[in-house]
Amino acid sequence: MMWPLLAMSVATLAVVLERLVLFTTQRFPSADVLEALLFLLSSQGRDAALKQVEEEAPTYLAFFTACFTPQGGTGCEQTIQTAGEETLFRFNARLDFLATIATTAPLMGLLGTVLGMINAFSRLSASGDVDISMLAGGIWQALLTTAAGLCIAIPAILAHRWFCREYDKIAFAMQQAARLVLEWREALEPGR
Secondary structure (H helix, E strand, C coil): CHHHHHHHHHHHHHHHHHHHHHHHHCCCCCHHHHHHHHHHHHHHCHHHHHHHHHHHCHHHHHHHHHHCCCCCHHHHHHHHHHHHHHHHHHHHCCHHHHHHHHHHHHHHHHHHHHHHHHHHHHHHHHHCCCCHHHHHHHHHHHHHHHHHHHHHHHHHHHHHHHHHHHHHHHHHHHHHHHHHHHHHHHHHCCCC
16 A cells, blocks of 8 residues: 555645645735726726736736726626636645545555555464564554555645635635725716
8 A cells, every 4th residue: 555655645745836836926916916906907097907917916817807897787797706716716726636635545544554454464373373573563564554644644634724725815815806896996987
């Protein structure tokens, strides 16, 4: 069971590093930046505001393009929601993989331990001699897979929880930004 656990650990490390880079480098614009974008939108127009978004936060360009599209009513809200969901989908990618690894790795480690114990006791019964050192060596090797499974699962759980928290923060910030843009637009066009 150590080979599959080793493959899982490499895959988990790759996913954690990739998600870590994504979540730490692709931050949603702060409230101050958002206010500056709205000012730029009102003073210089949509293209200038979108150019600023493309320079500062290109990951969110589709979302802000939908927010700054000059259409009204529920169609605008639906467009913003769709663009937001598409943006969030990129952040949610591979988080299920981490949750699966966090659940599967300890079970695979436990399976390795059970198989190792079965092997140790079958060798003990086949030899006819009760040699405690042979039994202890088999148990030691068997428990090694449980430790390996836990060493994979614990960081995977911690990383998964942190990424989920960051995902929730981004989703909340996007909701607040969409609400702010819609309120700003309604203030400019009160008759709509």
